[in-house]
Amino acid sequence: xxxxxxxxxxxxxxxxxxxxxITSELLANPANPLSYLGIGPIAANALDVFAxxxxxxxxxxxxxxxxxxxxxxxxxxxxxxxxxxxxxxKRFRLDGVDDDRPKLLIVAPMSGHFATLLRGxxxxxxxxxxxxxxxxxxAKTVPLHEGNFDLDDYIDYLIEFxxxxxQVKPGQRPHMLAVCQPSVPAFATTALMNQHKSPATPLTLxxxxxxxxxxxxxxxxxxxxMNRPIEWxxxxxxxxxxxxxxxxxxxxxxxxxxxxxxxxxxxxxxxMSHYEMxxxxxxxxEESAQATKDFYDEYRAVCDMTAEFYLQTVEEVFQKHSxxxxxxxxxxxxxxLTQITDTxxxxxxxxxxxxxxxxxxxxxxxxxxxLAEDKKRYYMxxxxxxxxxxNGSKWRNxxxxxxxxxxxxxx
Numbered sequence: 001x002x003x004x005x006x007x008x009x010x011x012x013x014x015x016x017x018x019x020x021x022i023t024s025e026l027l028a029n030p031a032n033p034l035s036y037l038g039i040g041p042i043a044a045n046a047l048d049v050f051a052x053x054x055x056x057x058x059x060x061x062x063x064x065x066x067x068x069x070x071x072x073x074x075x076x077x078x079x080x081x082x083x084x085x086x087x088x089x090k091r092f093r094l095d096g097v098d099d100d101r102p103k104l105l106i107v108a109p110m111s112g113h114f115a116t117l118l119r120g121x122x123x124x125x126x127x128x129x130x131x132x133x134x135x136x137x138x139a140k141t142v143p144l145h146e147g148n149f150d151l152d153d154y155i156d157y158l159i160e161f162x163x164x165x166x167q168v169k170p171g172q173r174p175h176m177l178a179v180c181q182p183s184v185p186a187f188a189t190t191a192l193m194n195q196h197k198s199p200a201t202p203l204t205l206x207x208x209x210x211x212x213x214x215x216x217x218x219x220x221x222x223x224x225x226m227n228r229p230i231e232w233x234x235x236x237x238x239x240x241x242x243x244x245x246x247x248x249x250x251x252x253x254x255x256x257x258x259x260x261x262x263x264x265x266x267x268x269x270x271x272m273s274h275y276e277m278x279x280x281x282x283x284x285x286e287e288s289a290q291a292t293k294d295f296y297d298e299y300r301a302v303c304d305m306t307a308e309f310y311l312q313t314v315e316e317v318f319q320k321h322s323x324x325x326x327x328x329x330x331x332x333x334x335x336x337l338t339q340i341t342d343t344x345x346x347x348x349x350x351x352x353x354x355x356x357x358x359x360x361x362x363x364x365x366x367x368x369x370x371l372a373e374d375k376k377r378y379y380m381x382x383x384x385x386x387x388x389x390x391n392g393s394k395w396r397n398x399x400x401x402x403x404x405x406x407x408x409x410x411x
Contacts, residue, residue: 107177323367
């Protein structure tokens with residue numbers, strides 16, 4: 001009954017949020033005498049913050065309509081080029097720019113947030129590349145007749161996407177960039193494609209803040225996954241999608257539980273962010289307040305994961321450490337990381353990452369022992385947290401140039 005209880009609470013909170021929003025607008029209306037008294041604006045701003053904090057957020061749009069390249073503005077063409085039940089392949093390209101630009105597949109996390117969380121990553125990479133991104137589906141919207149989706153299927157999707165991109169310009173191998181959780185399946189995909197000598201094998205793989213070996217500098221997230229048996233997760237955090245969704249009856253790890261876990265990790269920080277939003281509104285600094293709102297509009301828009309994908313990831317990545325132990329299998333076949341000889345690897349970590357600790361992503365470089373050292377590179381983004389390595393000013397000014405330089409060196 002967990003999901004049903006959440007739906008009841010969400011319906012009630014939506015009503016409360018709407019009432020708070022309407023009351024805020026009434027109190028701030030110039031026609032209302034209270035708007036000119038001290039208590040009026042303060043109450044209006046407090047209700048505005050409350051309404052925003054309790055609202056329900058659905059999947060946002062990417063909304064990338066134009067990009068500045070060397071001082072020239074180019075329109076952006078967004079298209080879905082492959083439709084699959086559990087995730088689509090989206091393409092972003094600049095209108096009026098040569099199609100011979102390198103092709104980059106960005107692998108978005110399937111960890112509770114939509115691919116739009118990487119909007120800033122896509123926008124920055126569009127300056128140099130034709131960008132593709134995995135747009136994973138919300139599991140509660142996928143009907144049961146579409147079957148299951150686990151870590152093996154995730155890898156199959158990546159192989160299929162890479163093969164499609166290579167066929168757009170036969171002979172021009174794509175590049176791949178994985179952010180956080182998908183570093184593991186992207187790493188495995190790269191190994192498999194190297195093993196099988198696929199013509200779509202990525203030229204480069206960039207892994208950013210990924211849990212390749214969670215025994216290195218374990219974080220709170222890692223400890224939580226390691227300190228409980230897999231049956232605890234099966235019994236405690238897996239729920240059944242209620243009847244009001246297309247995926248009714250599907251077993252999932254709900255996005256609202258993931259969001260609750262992330263929020264509780266830094267609860268004081270989130271509370272202070274909303275308090276700062278209130279102060280900005282009271283001071284008339286609408287721009288700063290809107291920046292905070294925009295962040296939470298994205299951060300609080302969450303989606304569900306299939307139970308089989310979530311449980312397999314917890315067990316294989318965080319408990320058994322199958323990748324660093326050389327025991328990871330894809331549909332029964334051992335994934336031999338030493339077979340990576342034709343894909344250059346870049347590992348990027350954030351100095352202050354509290355999700356994937358220092359050394360966890362870097363471990364991939366050692367595991368790929370068959371790869372020449374001049375095809376490996378490590379970069380630590382000083383002062384960057386988990387979010388900062390793929391979004392914001394540190395990403396745009398410090399991390400992205402490293403990725404561009406690495407791709408250019410191995411293109």
